[in-house]
Amino acid sequence: MASILYLTDLYYPAKGRTYYEEDIFIAGRLMDHFDVALCHPKNSEAFEDSADVIVFRNTGSVIGYKEIYRAFRERIQKNSLRTFNTFTGKADMLGKDYLLELTKLGFPVIPTVDCKSDISLLPASDRYVIKPKDGADSIGLEFLSDEELSQRHIADHVYLIQPAVEFEYEVSFYFIDDKFEYAMYAPNKTKRWEMVPYHASEEDIRFAERFISWNSISHGIQRVDACRTIEGELLLIELEDLNPYLSLLQTEKDTQEKFIVDLVSTLNNCLKEQTPEL
Ligand SMILES: Nc1ncnc2c1ncn2[C@@H]1O[C@H](COP(=O)(O)OP(=O)(O)OP(=O)(O)O)[C@@H](O)[C@H]1O
Ligand SMILES: [Mg+2]
Structure with a gap:
């Protein structure tokens, strides 16, 4: 064996x-x-x-x-x-920089910059999220008003800056290699790890597959985390290509x-x- x-x-x-x-x-x-x-x-x-x-x-x-x-x-x-x-992955296993690249490439991701001077490239918002590039488990993640953001010193290229997205729910798509396995979602926004099975539409699966095709993992398990905005579209939050928890049980x-x-x-x-x- x-x-x-x-x-x-x-x-x-x-x-x-x-x-x-x-x-x-x-x-x-x-x-x-x-x-x-x-x-x-x-x-x-x-x-x-x-x-x-x-x-x-x-x-x-x-x-x-x-x-x-x-x-x-x-x-x-x-x-x-x-x-x-x-x-061989280009996503989370190398930190969070890929979100900048995917934003520039026009992928459906939460728009992301890494310098305050680039804030005009983001859609106007009255709330923002900042998170350290090498962060995980929400360590260092903060919600700021536009006022707080303008007053805060934020070192260039150390933090990601995003608009705070208003969403209906978070949903995750799980893949082995390039094969979609299942999707789970968190119906209760305040308990995002209480995941239940989600019936993904063909369109949802195609959304998730775009990120899997962009990435370069030849063999592995990946999780595509997204949010469903109040306008109904899916936006990527995170492409976990290192060690995604699977909610398999x-x-x-x-x-x-x-x-x-x-x-x-x-x-x-x-x-x-x-x-x-x-
Ligand atoms: N731009 C945003 N707008 C609204 N909510 C956000 C935004 N970014 C992150 N969040 C919320 O914070 C959570 C954690 O964000 P993210 O996945 O980017 O960080 P992480 O450090 O990888 O943390 P974790 O391991 O806890 O998922 C998301 O699941 C979402 O609930
Ligand atoms: Mg996450």
Whole structure:
């Protein structure tokens, strides 16, 4: 059997989510097909060379282990380690800069700039959101009135600045490689991690697929987070291509089964291929 080194943080204190339950479920199911060992990224180096593939899962925000993450990425390249996701992504795994690029390219994203002097490029708004580029888990995210924004010193290229979007709900689309698996949404705006299954229309799926096609993950799990504005359109909030939490245990049984079948299948394909050049 091929071997998997499954990276996770079973103790990660995520708001409203139980990372370890999801990973125990997924890792448990993978054990029917692979030899699987669970490990935290801080302890992985000693085992990396002996694993056929390293699966990067609910390891929490890398802000908590920046240096470990940097060194891990360096070893992937140096030792040609096979990973899932492949570390070829252009989105969250490199920080939040991609939102600037997608804004410039005219993708349906929350309009984003990274300097106060560019604020005129955003649609006029009386409320704004600022968030640190290397942030996650809403760390450092603040809502400001236009008055507060004009008075606040914000270092150029360190924060993203966006209009505060009024939305009906947040919805997430989950993909394995380029295949749409399922969608979930948060009907209660104040409890955004209380996700329930969402019936995505063809148009919704096409919206999400644009971001998956733009990105360059050859094998991996990605989550497209969007909001439905009060005007009814979808706008991207975040393309999570590093370690998206999947709310998998909140999906229906057949969705879970299909997800596991597709995951096993893509891992088998990944094992047959050359590791990508980084
Ligand atoms: N421009 C915006 N307008 C309105 N709400 C926003 C905006 N940006 C972010 N939010 C709200 O803040 C939440 C967190 O934002 P985002 O996903 O960009 O940050 P994050 O640091 O990756 O955090 P998390 O891991 O908590 O999702 C969003 O899910 C949304 O509810
Ligand atoms: Mg988010």
